[in-house]
Amino acid sequence: KALVFEFPYAVETIDRLxxxxxxxxxxxxxPSVLVGxxxxxxxxxxxxxxxxxxxxxxxxxxxxxxxxxIGGLDRRWASAEPCHPLMAMARYGVANPMMLVDEIEKAAxxxxxxxxxxxxxxxxxxxxxxxxPDPAFQAEVDLSQISWLATANRLEPLPxxxxxxxxxxxxxxxxxxxxxxxxxPVLAGIAANRGIDA
Numbered sequence: 001k002a003l004v005f006e007f008p009y010a011v012e013t014i015d016r017l018x019x020x021x022x023x024x025x026x027x028x029x030x031p032s033v034l035v036g037x038x039x040x041x042x043x044x045x046x047x048x049x050x051x052x053x054x055x056x057x058x059x060x061x062x063x064x065x066x067x068x069x070i071g072g073l074d075r076r077w078a079s080a081e082p083c084h085p086l087m088a089m090a091r092y093g094v095a096n097p098m099m100l101v102d103e104i105e106k107a108a109x110x111x112x113x114x115x116x117x118x119x120x121x122x123x124x125x126x127x128x129x130x131x132x133p134d135p136a137f138q139a140e141v142d143l144s145q146i147s148w149l150a151t152a153n154r155l156e157p158l159p160x161x162x163x164x165x166x167x168x169x170x171x172x173x174x175x176x177x178x179x180x181x182x183x184x185p186v187l188a189g190i191a192a193n194r195g196i197d198a
Contacts, residue, residue, distance in 0.1 A: 002052055007045055008181040009174040016169050017049065027053040028096055031124045031148040033104060035155055036171030042151035045171065046100045055147065056092025058084060060116075062103040062150075068114025070101075071123065074135040082136040085123060085143045096145040104150040105157045117162050124148055124165040 003014045013034070020029045034042040043059075050057035060070055072083035081087070088097040107116040122128040129143040148166075152158070155168060174182060191198035 003045070003048060006048055006185040007041060009172055009178045010041070010045065013045070013169055013171050021053075026096060026145070027055055027147065028145055029098070029147040029149065030167050031150075031165055032167040032169050033150040033152050033155070033158075034171040035152050035168050037173045038153055040171050040173040042171045043100065043102050046098070046149045046151065049149075050098040050100075050147075053098070056088055056094060056097040058088035058091070058097055058099050060084060060099065060101045062101055062105070062107040062116060065107075065116060068116065068119035070116060071114070071119035072135040075138060080136045083123070083132065083134050083141070083143070085146045086134055086137075086141055088146075095142075096147060098147040098149060101148070101150040103152065105152040105154060117159055120148075121161055121165065124162075 003018075004011055007014060017029060017032065021027060034045065036042055047057055069081070070084045072086070073079050073081050082090075085097070085099055088099060089095055091097075101116070101120070104116075109115065122132060123143050123146070126144050129146070131140045132143045133139075134141045150166060151171075155163065158166075188198050
């Protein structure tokens with residue numbers, strides 16, 4: 001109800017995402033990519049979903065986070081760091097944080113330092129995620145309870161193996177007749193940010 005209040009134009013999208021929670025004792029979404037036009041609220045929906053589910057949200061910017069650093073960097077180098085999902089677990093204190101890869105279709109295609117798309121493959125597959133070899137700790141870690149969401153304006157640039165692992169969920173843009181319904185949540189958000197009564 002809270003999500004529909006904020007996104008009255010995206011009821012079907014919300015329903016598709018929340019169906020994954022049926023019968024689960026904890027929050028876990030299938031790896032999915034929200035596909036829709038710019039400004040449709042894809043990233044905001046992911047953030048609000050994580051908020052209402054009580055999950056920490058770790059955001060990766062597909063346009064800037066070049067290379068495979070999301071998968072961790074080897075401890076033999078001065079720049080060593082654990083994989084991003086493991087850092088999200090540590091930051092939020094849960095085994096099932098939500099990872100958001102924003103604008104995944106705009107990730108760099110150069111492979112000098114590995115590609116973001118390739119690094120995601122092992123983390124999105126349940127079997128390989130369960131025994132993910134973190135390069136910084138040089139130990140297997142369990143990433144199988146991570147909820148992965150990505151956003152994209154279109155799917156065409158994404159490679160086939162990645163698309164095989166991501167469920168595409170359409171995110172519509174709000175239309176003129178949604179304006180009246182959108183005013184209340186926008187005003188509530190402004191009031192909350194300013195600490196005043198709506």
